[in-house]
Amino acid sequence: MRILSGIQPSGALHLGNYFGMMRPAIELQDQGEAFYFIADYHSMTSLSDAAQRRRNTQDVALDFLACGLDPKKCVFFRQSDVSEVTELAWILSTVTPMGLLERCHSYKDKKAKLADDDLDRVNHGLFAYPVLMAADILLYDSNVVPVGRDQKQHVEVTRDIALKFNNLYGQTFVVPEPRIRDEVAVVPGSDGQKMSKSYGNTVEIFAEEKPIRKKVMSLLMDSRTPQEPKPDAEKNTAIQLLKLVAPAEVAADFEARLRAGGLGYGDLKKGLFAHYWNYFAAARARRAELAANLDYVNQVLREGAQKARVQATRTLKRARQACGLE
Numbered sequence: 001m002r003i004l005s006g007i008q009p010s011g012a013l014h015l016g017n018y019f020g021m022m023r024p025a026i027e028l029q030d031q032g033e034a035f036y037f038i039a040d041y042h043s044m045t046s047l048s049d050a051a052q053r054r055r056n057t058q059d060v061a062l063d064f065l066a067c068g069l070d071p072k073k074c075v076f077f078r079q080s081d082v083s084e085v086t087e088l089a090w091i092l093s094t095v096t097p098m099g100l101l102e103r104c105h106s107y108k109d110k111k112a113k114l115a116d117d118d119l120d121r122v123n124h125g126l127f128a129y130p131v132l133m134a135a136d137i138l139l140y141d142s143n144v145v146p147v148g149r150d151q152k153q154h155v156e157v158t159r160d161i162a163l164k165f166n167n168l169y170g171q172t173f174v175v176p177e178p179r180i181r182d183e184v185a186v187v188p189g190s191d192g193q194k195m196s197k198s199y200g201n202t203v204e205i206f207a208e209e210k211p212i213r214k215k216v217m218s219l220l221m222d223s224r225t226p227q228e229p230k231p232d233a234e235k236n237t238a239i240q241l242l243k244l245v246a247p248a249e250v251a252a253d254f255e256a257r258l259r260a261g262g263l264g265y266g267d268l269k270k271g272l273f274a275h276y277w278n279y280f281a282a283a284r285a286r287r288a289e290l291a292a293n294l295d296y297v298n299q300v301l302r303e304g305a306q307k308a309r310v311q312a313t314r315t316l317k318r319a320r321q322a323c324g325l326e
């Protein structure tokens with residue numbers, strides 16, 4: 001099994017990223033050959049601050065390694081260190097119907113959001129984003145792609161592109177499958193919507209204690225009194241997050257108390273904060289060690305890129321031969 005996934009360096013990573021993508025990816029590193037990368041080319045579609053991209057890229061590397069990504073078990077690299085992917089993206093773009101990209105939710109959402117204030121930011125890269133993502137996946141002959149639910153359509157686009165190319169030029173690419181964990185497919189943010197950097201409703205994996213405590217304490221709740229029973233307790237955002245970071249019996253106990261009435265939202269959030277803080281304690285310590293040893297982190301990425309390039313070169317050659325460039 002060849003596993004591959006990527007994450008953009010577009011801001012501090014949060015619980016949605018962790019439970020939706022990072023933890024599944026980390027668990028899969030024991031089950032096959034895993035390739036994980038920092039999608040810095042992709043981040044260019046929405047972020048145009050060079051210094052910030054550099055900083056974010058380093059932060060993602062630190063976050064991922066601190067959370068348990070093991071460079072001895074997987075290949076961890078920066079997307080742009082293997083620039084072969086851009087050539088494959090071009091090749092794939094010539095077999096990608098415009099309509100396929102026009103239907104992508106992620107593009108349509110971003111376009112709708114940008115359209116009001118700045119139409120110029122709806123750039124070609126944003127539109128072509130899924131083609132580059134297809135190149136990422138196909139370049140490494142990946143069959144399993146662990147992602148959150150919002151990326152499912154992009155993996156389906158990749159499948160369509162691979163089939164189209166194989167059909168036109170002969171069997172060349174492995175057709176991949178998304179791997180989505182139902183229980184963490186959509187982690188809710190502080191306002192109850194999907195947690196996302198672009199909605200400003202995130203709870204970061206790593207942050208200073210005081211501001212993150214404040215964030216957790218200000219999770220949006222309704223105005224029912226503590227005494228009122230809450231028959232919909234399982235829908236409460238704090239309960240949903242608690243289920244991720246606390247032992248099952250602890251989360252079940254909080255949920256039962258909320259359902260019965262008598263548990264105030266303040267106490268629920270305090271409980272959530274304590275478990276969240278504790279859940280990442282070991283990772284936080286590891287992150288501090290790594291941050292003091294950036295040479296090691298850079299070396300991991302350099303060695304990852306070398307290994308990734310071996311595979312990338314092989315697949316690119318196969319694709320070039322298939323379509324008559326060689």
Ligand code: ADP
Pocket residue numbers: 007008010015016017018019020021022146147148149150151184185186187188194195196197198
């Ligand atoms: P964001 O929405 O914050 O910009 P990304 O789009 O960069 O996050 O997502 C990176 C990875 O994390 C993807 O695999 C995505 O599916 C996953 N992910 C992001 N937010 C969530 C969430 N709220 N629940 C589950 N998975 C998520």
Ligand code: TRP
Pocket residue numbers: 004005006007008039042132133136137145147151154
């Ligand atoms: N589009 C993904 C995201 O925003 C990041 C990504 C880029 C990716 N290339 C990929 C994920 C290939 C999986 C496989 O989260």
